[in-house]
Amino acid sequence: MTRRSPAWHVATVVESRPETTTARRIELEVPTWPGNDAGAHVDVRLTAPDGYQASRSYSLASSGAGTRLVLAVDEVPEGEVSPFLVHDLRAGDQIEVHGPLGAFFIWHPSDDPSPVQLIAGGSGVVPLFAMASAHAASDDPAPFRLLYSVRSPQDVFFADEVSALADDRFRLDTVYTRRTPPAWPEPPGRLTPERLRNAVFSPLERPRIYVCGPTPFVEAVAGWLVDAGHDPVRVRTERFGGA
Ligand SMILES: Cc1cc2nc3c(=O)[nH]c(=O)nc-3n(C[C@H](O)[C@H](O)[C@H](O)COP(=O)(O)OP(=O)(O)OC[C@H]3O[C@@H](n4cnc5c(N)ncnc54)[C@H](O)[C@@H]3O)c2cc1C
Known part of the structure; x- marks a missing residue:
């Protein structure tokens, strides 16, 4: 396991497409991303034109050393953040992500043979x-x-x-x-x-x-x-x- 210090990063939406009937797969390019272990998550922060901010946690479907992050966001009806991510976020938009987070809920290859x-x-x-x-x-x-x-x-x-x-x-x-x-x-x-x-x-x-x-x-x-x-x-x- 590599310890990577969490930090704020600017992420550009590369692609957003339907994942299920209520969820979207969102791919982000984050040039400053340090890589992450499998199971880690990020905090996504949105900032409205009037400066109002909201943040929520989203797990990463991606892992490893690359700078392309994959999220899959399910819409919680009446929610504050997820409907925006599912319906309004477009390729080319920029958001902020904080991470990688979650030192406990991660898995990485080892020689431990237990299932x-x-x-x-x-x-x-x-x-x-x-x-x-x-x-x-x-x-x-x-x-x-x-x-x-x-x-x-x-x-x-x-x-x-x-x-x-x-x-x-x-x-x-x-x-x-x-x-x-x-x-x-x-x-x-x-x-x-x-x-x-x-x-x-x-x-x-x-x-x-x-x-x-x-x-x-x-x-x-x-x-x-x-x-x-x-x-x-x-x-x-x-x-x-x-x-
Ligand atoms: C570590 C972590 C990782 C997460 N990863 C993902 C992910 O990969 N994909 C994903 O879709 N979500 C994920 N979530 C949930 C996500 O952070 C938000 O809670 C969710 O998107 C709802 O946010 P909202 O602003 O739309 O709703 P809010 O405005 O926060 O809440 C609206 C209402 O919905 C209820 N609610 C909040 N969250 C949920 C939920 N998850 N299910 C049902 N009801 C809820 C609230 O109690 C409230 O009544 C993760 C949460 C954590 C803590």
Whole structure:
């Protein structure tokens, strides 16, 4: 791991395109960016013409030494910042980002062979996608799994990229909470302690676990993991907010 001091940077929007029915993928060019570990996030600061400022945190779907940052922002209806990022931000616009942030919720290649379990709710997949991509690009020996809870096929972030990661070192398990793809083996339904237990590595394998998503999702999942016998010290969480 490389320690990089967080600082403010000017970012230029290179591209903004639909990611899901409610989210956009936003690519930023940040010439002064020092690079970041997978799982890190930035604070995005917007400044209105009258000087009013608002900032929110967004995870990076990208990692490594490059200066191109990838965000995926889901619109929170009635929110202050996310509707602007989703609907109004255009290629060529400039915003400010502070980072890289998050020394705890990161993953980097090592020689630790213990499995890594990623568990995402909705847009919480963003930093976990960065980890899975960094793992795929490395020769890190740990087996990875992603358990992804999402409303419907149209709400899957990085759908093609995540599917393309599946191989003997990476397994994807998707739980559709409202609507499944045609001929899906299970009816739609929320993640339950039983579904969780069936998908994740056993506590006996001592997985390192990263959980990310809306706050109620993360709290429920973290509780179920501990109830199932996972070591709380090996469970790292990132809460995106919401009640
Ligand atoms: C470390 C970190 C990383 C994050 N990464 C991402 C990311 O990669 N992509 C992404 O889309 N979001 C991410 N978020 C959430 C993001 O920071 C904002 O909270 C979100 O975009 C809403 O901001 P807003 O200004 O639109 O809403 P606000 O004006 O802040 O809130 C409006 C209402 O929505 C509720 N609310 C706030 N956040 C959420 C939420 N996440 N879900 C449901 N309800 C909410 C509030 O309680 C409030 O009632 C991250 C949050 C954190 C802390």
